[in-house]
Amino acid sequence: MIANGLYDFIYGIALWILQVVAWFFNNILAWFSVGAWFVSPGVVEFLTTLLVALVVFIVGFLVSITFIWEERKILGRLMDRRGTQVGFLGLFQNFADGLKTFIKEHIIPDEVDKQLFNLAPVLLIAMSCFMICLIPIGPDFFMANLNSGLLLVFAVFSLAPFAILMAGWASNNKYTVMGGMRAAAQLIAYEVPILLSVAAVVVLVGSFNFMEIVSFQQDNTWLIVPLFIGALVFFISAIAEVERIPFDLPEAEAELVEGWMTEYGGFRWGLIMLSEYVRGFAACGVLVLLFLGGWAGPDFIWPEVWFLIKMFMVFALFIWVRGALMRVTTKQILGLGWTKLMPLALINLGIAIALKMGGWL
Amino acid sequence: MAEMWLNMGPQHPMTHGLWNLRVKVDGETMTEAEPVIGYLHRGWEKITENRKYPQIIPMADRLCYGASMSWSHLYCLTIEDLMEIEVPERAKWIRTIVLEAQRIGSHLMWLAALGTDLGSYTVFLYPVRERELFLDLMQNLCGARMTYNYPRIGGVRNDVPANFERDFTRVLNHFEKRLSDYEALCDQSTVFRMRMEDVGYLSPEKAKNLGVTGPNLRGSGVDYDVRRDDPYEMYDQVDWKVCVEKSCDAYARYRVKMDEMRESCNIIRQCIKKMKPGAIRVKPPRTAPKGKTGWAHVEDPRGEGFMYVIGNGDERPYRLKVRSPIFVTVSAAPEMLVGYKIADVPAIMGSVDMCLGETDR
Amino acid sequence: MERIGLAPGGKTGDVLAQDIAQRFQQGVTVTKSTHNRLYAKVDKSVLVSLCTYMRDGLDFEHVTSVSGVDWLEEKKMQVVYHITSYANKVTAELVVDLPRDKPEVDSITFLWGGANWHERETWDMFGIVFVGHPKLVRLLNPDGTEVFPFRKDFVSGRRV
Numbered sequence: 001m002i003a004n005g006l007y008d009f010i011y012g013i014a015l016w017i018l019q020v021v022a023w024f025f026n027n028i029l030a031w032f033s034v035g036a037w038f039v040s041p042g043v044v045e046f047l048t049t050l051l052v053a054l055v056v057f058i059v060g061f062l063v064s065i066t067f068i069w070e071e072r073k074i075l076g077r078l079m080d081r082r083g084t085q086v087g088f089l090g091l092f093q094n095f096a097d098g099l100k101t102f103i104k105e106h107i108i109p110d111e112v113d114k115q116l117f118n119l120a121p122v123l124l125i126a127m128s129c130f131m132i133c134l135i136p137i138g139p140d141f142f143m144a145n146l147n148s149g150l151l152l153v154f155a156v157f158s159l160a161p162f163a164i165l166m167a168g169w170a171s172n173n174k175y176t177v178m179g180g181m182r183a184a185a186q187l188i189a190y191e192v193p194i195l196l197s198v199a200a201v202v203v204l205v206g207s208f209n210f211m212e213i214v215s216f217q218q219d220n221t222w223l224i225v226p227l228f229i230g231a232l233v234f235f236i237s238a239i240a241e242v243e244r245i246p247f248d249l250p251e252a253e254a255e256l257v258e259g260w261m262t263e264y265g266g267f268r269w270g271l272i273m274l275s276e277y278v279r280g281f282a283a284c285g286v287l288v289l290l291f292l293g294g295w296a297g298p299d300f301i302w303p304e305v306w307f308l309i310k311m312f313m314v315f316a317l318f319i320w321v322r323g324a325l326m327r328v329t330t331k332q333i334l335g336l337g338w339t340k341l342m343p344l345a346l347i348n349l350g351i352a353i354a355l356k357m358g359g360w361l
Numbered sequence: 362m363a364e365m366w367l368n369m370g371p372q373h374p375m376t377h378g379l380w381n382l383r384v385k386v387d388g389e390t391m392t393e394a395e396p397v398i399g400y401l402h403r404g405w406e407k408i409t410e411n412r413k414y415p416q417i418i419p420m421a422d423r424l425c426y427g428a429s430m431s432w433s434h435l436y437c438l439t440i441e442d443l444m445e446i447e448v449p450e451r452a453k454w455i456r457t458i459v460l461e462a463q464r465i466g467s468h469l470m471w472l473a474a475l476g477t478d479l480g481s482y483t484v485f486l487y488p489v490r491e492r493e494l495f496l497d498l499m500q501n502l503c504g505a506r507m508t509y510n511y512p513r514i515g516g517v518r519n520d521v522p523a524n525f526e527r528d529f530t531r532v533l534n535h536f537e538k539r540l541s542d543y544e545a546l547c548d549q550s551t552v553f554r555m556r557m558e559d560v561g562y563l564s565p566e567k568a569k570n571l572g573v574t575g576p577n578l579r580g581s582g583v584d585y586d587v588r589r590d591d592p593y594e595m596y597d598q599v600d601w602k603v604c605v606e607k608s609c610d611a612y613a614r615y616r617v618k619m620d621e622m623r624e625s626c627n628i629i630r631q632c633i634k635k636m637k638p639g640a641i642r643v644k645p646p647r648t649a650p651k652g653k654t655g656w657a658h659v660e661d662p663r664g665e666g667f668m669y670v671i672g673n674g675d676e677r678p679y680r681l682k683v684r685s686p687i688f689v690t691v692s693a694a695p696e697m698l699v700g701y702k703i704a705d706v707p708a709i710m711g712s713v714d715m716c717l718g719e720t721d722r
Numbered sequence: 723m724e725r726i727g728l729a730p731g732g733k734t735g736d737v738l739a740q741d742i743a744q745r746f747q748q749g750v751t752v753t754k755s756t757h758n759r760l761y762a763k764v765d766k767s768v769l770v771s772l773c774t775y776m777r778d779g780l781d782f783e784h785v786t787s788v789s790g791v792d793w794l795e796e797k798k799m800q801v802v803y804h805i806t807s808y809a810n811k812v813t814a815e816l817v818v819d820l821p822r823d824k825p826e827v828d829s830i831t832f833l834w835g836g837a838n839w840h841e842r843e844t845w846d847m848f849g850i851v852f853v854g855h856p857k858l859v860r861l862l863n864p865d866g867t868e869v870f871p872f873r874k875d876f877v878s879g880r881r882v
Contacts, residue, residue: 079482079487080486080487174365178703323482323483326484326550326553332555406872569783572786573836590811667804671791682787692838693835
């Protein structure tokens, strides 16, 4: 666990909490060994890790929910309407929706495969939330900063087709099976361009560690400048991976009702919807980290706030694309991914290699 | 995957109206298609046998509630042919204006539905916003927004309100600018063209033989429009052109309807200039002799509408037959669908402009 | 009145009426014709040959409507065809009388696909059998209906 500012801050809090507990055990119950155990370094570190994870998770979660708010407002304005108005500026709408979804009845059709049916949304939201903890929001604000952080994020990102296929098949419904297969085909097809553009970044920086990528960009230039094509390919592929319009054929309302999530209602549906936005958070976060300099910015605002501002702006672009374009069919999606985005990503990789070998970066 | 029959409907977000499209799919390709209608059958023709002639006018509005003025006007034309009544000139001018405004409103509703089918909610909301202006104009004229009950046997119900020309001219000027916006939003969008071009091919010979009429026929290159070739009302006194496209696919049908909206604006402007003051209604006889027949056909926004009436000697018709254009186009749908993928169904059926009210009657 | 849009070489309704009357001396009686309309009473035995001639020789490409009429007191049923010619801009109305206890007539679906659902609906509502129709099953009424609702002796509310 690499120490960072958040860790140190929470360490102090955890130590204080455990000292209170230890005081209780020492002075009230006179169990001195138990009291000492509570303030031993191992326990404090454990509690700190837990609390850091909680804090990072809550922040990431709230940011994802704010993404939903941003989408509703901006999409509304694009369509010449105001978007949600509940609460101050519409910010309470998502909590109202969450509460409504939480108290709904759990309806499970009779003929589904119960274990897989219940497992699929759990898997989806678990993977999405796992990614929140891997993405650092600032130099002092992250849960874990692994040396292979970037690789792990994409590994977890790519687990989605499993859960989707599981969901589609377990629902015992012709529509959902077709939706699940389409979704899996689309997600797998678009992972190749994403990973190729990520590979170009790694070639230039030389490491999978997010901290090093950001400090490289702070030292040299934001990687969007030399790797512009790569950023574009990443942007388009990210929209496809998060299953947004124009690439939302798997959940195409007009033909397949809700696609692979047709049979999910109530809270399970809420979890799936949330996981889509958390994946959007992860995709935007990685884009900002890799191409837009992460938290680099002038010093008068905290770096975490810079990061969030950049994420919101990237997501606003996602929303703009959604507002203006129409859904693309499966044949066209796969064609776009394999025949247009992959060659561009390869060209981008070539540029990165050339820059590295030439010594310019 | 083996071939299976898929039911798209009757409960389905895409199908505008209540009908069922059974397609036999081999993987994603459709090998057969069979439309199943009748869910909205109200026995309209049988009910009319027990109503007096003027009582049927509001019933005719409800035949196709999306283009209701067109149907009540068609009914009045039929009865005027039965009773050999000559409608005064000012009533004909007003009817022409109102029919063309109804055509624009109906086509805007079609464009909105096409937008939802293709996945772009922006293309849904913009035409609906424009349609509100036309509905306001109709409300000024006859008090109703949807089922107007405005034509009468022998003329129209009331004369135009004050500021009629000013309101219409304002709306038309505003609308023509906006129409250019919609054309830019759709025509210049590669995604839209990718989805609509080369799908739903219907050759001209097949279109003529299968009884397809209206914009669907003109999208296949056949130059026939009831307004020009069998003129009624004041269409032969106005200088306008028939919109024909040659490419026979869904995109051609879309372009025909967009051009028709412009031509309707043109026709309305000329009518407003040429309108003269005068009587707006003549008093028709109450009864028609037994066995006497009459019929009329018009260019409904969706195709050739036709009604055939037989008198009963008293105030009620003996038989009133309605031919709806979409009834026949839906029977020709398998011709347009076979060989394409399921993802193309919304594009193809959306370009055809279904309205179930007139199909099932 | 000057016909706008009359196709070059197109024939008016009067010319077509003379042509038909001359060719089908028995079985077809032309009751009225104007420059763009043609009304005829047709015997059911010559219906198919008349329609074939109209489609191939006179350029009638489009069936506008096929409707049934139930004349209960006169003990007959009628089928009324409206067929349009795009080339000549003429619409023809053909009336065929059928006996009410055995209403059968040849189907013209093989000539014009547009008549398919019209004939099916006429059977569904009146019980007039179109011999040779590819699929004469219920269209608007629910499957399994055993009555013909548009007949004049139908008591509404009945299903069987």
